Amino acid sequence: QKEVEQDPGPLSVPEGAIVSLNCTYSNSAFQYFMWYRQYSRKGPELLMYTYSSGNKEDGRFTAQVDKSSKYISLFIRDSQPSDSATYLCAMGEDSSYKLIFGSGTRLLVRP
């Protein structure tokens, strides 16, 4: 079993929809939680990060962490075709600086 599980998709939604992306994890030592966006053949781009539990909002993006359920989410409001990409969750422990990534969810926003 992988430490971080993420549905690969693809997830196809119409423009303007609210998108929900999720990851589950097994390591209770994870304390920081990241979301990256990756376009085809490009490097990952940091979107959001959260330390420990709680919510964080940045424009159209909201990240949520539920440590009791070992579950994290990224919500995208008013989705745009330019949001079409692979979304990667990543996590880390306080004792190490390496990030453990999910396999990514491919999102397609249809015009």
Add this chain to the structure above:
Amino acid sequence: DTGVSQNPRHKITKRGQNVTFRCDPISEHNRLYWYRQTLGQGPEFLTYFQNEAQLEKSRLLSDRFSAERPKGSFSTLEIQRTEQGDSAMYLCASSDIGISYEQYFGPGTRLTVT
């Protein structure tokens, strides 16, 4: 552009050859990381440096792999005697020592071993 840069962007080599990749981090960042990503997977951690010291290495980093950061600035990743299974995207990231969980990635070097 002050982001992370990587060279070359694409490398094609024959099995058994040695290859070297270069990463230039964001200038004020003390920590530098190497990851490997294969198709349909997320990046996997290989190693990281704080200044010139290599502080952690993954079991994925076999004896054929070596990374250096001689002056605490740019880093190189060398793969000796390449194998077809080494074909992947090699990603470099950097972070500020104070906020190490904010890792910023470069565009990657795509390695194809024929």
